[in-house]
Amino acid sequence: MSKIKIVTDNTSDLREAIISRYNIEVVPLSVHFGEKTFLPGIDLNNEEFYNLLRESKQLPKTSQVSIGRFLEKYSELAPSTDKIISIHLSSKFSGTYQSAVNAADHLKEDVEIIPVDSKSVSLGLGFQILACARTLEAGGSIKDALEAIDRVKKNLSIYVYVETLEYLKKGGRIGKAQSLLGTILNIKPVLQLKDGEMYPFEKVRSFKRGFLRLYELVEEYIGDGNSEDVQLGIMHIQNEKNALRLKERILQQYNIAEIFVEELGPVVGTHIGPGVLGIILNKIR
């Protein structure tokens, strides 16, 4: 049986426990506050990051994983691996996937590397990794693993309530949600992550409505189907109380297969800003 390794980056928001359970390798994107550089997941955790964000006068910036980093990691793995699946956040959000592609090409004589553009981020990426890892652990081939990843991509539904579009705008990741800018009325956007980028989905006038809307969207996703087939990620930034409230509300009605409640990591957090509440939905059966 061939040895297959999974490589990803630090934007998946999968917990350390899962990462180590499946022996997943992580290459980090970095976050810069002025002159200082941090590697979230290595020398910066969420709490530290969000404190810094609060205190810092400047907005932090993020950097993609460089080709060099990938070459390093792939070379490190090459001797003990037959194939590498390198799955990363949307190429529309970061040049990381492109770096992986370039590095893979460079090393193609030494080891087979299959870069995958998740067209997503956070647990949207995380769920694809999980599906891949579980398939491989169960004895699936690389083809099976890649198909599992594709299935998740097709079933993924991601909606995010944001307090402001400022961070997305300044970071350049606002995508089609640009059309929501410039409203005179105080609008809180509910965005949809589709095809690797942000789309405007709805506008609400307050967090309360946004919360209700997210709940309704979970209901709509489940529809007449079996809620036990659903995998759900509730994401927040500095808003754990409401994330847990949403989880409770959903559990009152439904029996969801797997629920994750996570705070978005620094890389995504930089671009989206505090006060976020989002849902990431997938069907696992």
Add this chain to the structure above:
Amino acid sequence: MEVKKTQTREKVLELHADLFKHMIIGSLAWLKEYKSFIDSLNVFPVPDGDTGTNMYLTMRDGVEEIKDKKVSGCDQLAQHLATGVLMGARGNSGVILSQLFRGFSSGIKGKGVLNARAMATGLKEASNRAYKAVMKPVEGTILTVARKAGEAAMKAVDDGEEDIIKLLEITLEAAREALRKTPELLPALKEANVVDAGGQGYITIWEGALRVLLGEKLEVDFGEESKSQEVVPSTEEFQIEFQYCTEFLIKGQGLPVDRIRNDLARYGDSLLVVGSPDVTKVHIHSNNPGLVLEYCLKYGSLSKIKINNMVEQSQEKRAREQKAEVKAETEEKEFGIVSVVTGQGLKEIFQSLGVDRVVEGGQSMNPSTQDIARAVEDINARTVIVLPNNKNIIFSVEQVREIVEKEVVVIPTKTIPQGLAALMAFNPELDTEEIEKGMVSEMQMVKTGEVTYAVRNSKYNNREISEGDILGLMEGKIEVVEKEVDKAAFNLLKQMVEEDNFLITMFYGEDVTEESAEKLGEKIREEYPDCDVEIYSGGQPLYYYIFSVE
């Protein structure tokens, strides 16, 4: 309004197109005379959507359509009239009137010359058509009056009446009888001690026609009035002479307010220097804001300094407006949105939320069917969603469906807050049915309050209302009557805001200053600490405040 009977008079057995046209013009002239009276019958003393004005404006558009037309027969004339009236229909009463004309026109189809029977058939058909057009016909309104009139006319010709003058007299008698009885059918009329305004309008129209037949000369001078109210272009092309709007406070001791005022006059215009020897507010439009500030520094310290570049502001506004227009000129898109909004601030808010074309109300705050149709046609989209934002306009908007080729979806918003709520739910990625469902469901989630003034004395829901009283309306119903605007607003909110509400949005109208709005806003914030209170300039006429509570 008794009609004089002359002693010897010839019977009128036939009506040719020329005379018929004069009758129609006479009706309009008579309606013009009495429109204010008809307005005064409106039970609802709120300053918009008056029946008399609406019916007059509606009919006027119809008469404009026929006044210069060469037609060969009465039926042709009636048809052109009906078309014109359809286009000009404003407000509920205007729309019903347009249906009456349409019915009349189809009732006399094929008849170039009218006899008594044809007339009676026209009257009967008019009433049938009007009933069909209304979803929930209410008795005690113009519908009842028109129906009784039609029935009486048919009975008269069945009994052998051939004289058209006599026919009309009988018809009018029946109509007046029906009108007298309307308070029995509608309790609100009884309480206010009036008859139904629309019914009165119907009678007035036929009275005018009869007078012409009896030889009276009734004409309308079309020259003195401009045709349809062209919406005033919002981009003001005036030259801004002094560019910087500069405002600040001078804090000091013994400030020579008058001297400062005199000295600053040379730096610009729109000068306002008000205050006390300790704190003086300065407001000026100037090209040298620096010099103004320097000068005032001599007397004390400056605070709350605001300098706005008005040329830039006006450019930005024009750019925003152009953007809204350009949006429509680019490639055809799936959905477009038209919204009826009056008030500069409100208009900008709606446009910034994605409305392609805003239609403003005219004289009676009600745009005509044609105004709306034009906006719909202007947009390069396959489906156009229309938000009326006024229960008096919903009807006119529904008519637009029949005039334009595109698919038109009407979201029945009755107020501005409902319109805004519906807009929030608009998502062009969905299909038409889902969009409609989403917008209708969202519009029901918001509560609307309005503060305005009474245009006449009235009795409504057991309350005495005097002209000039300040009224607080909740979902269109008068709930509060006060003498002061702020008090009315406050008490209205008391009735509207419930424990689970979290957001109060205030739109202040053109008769309210930003300052008073902010002051009221502060009081509301104190009263409802669990609510967010947002204040926006709506610029709407007639309504001091529009509140949205959610």
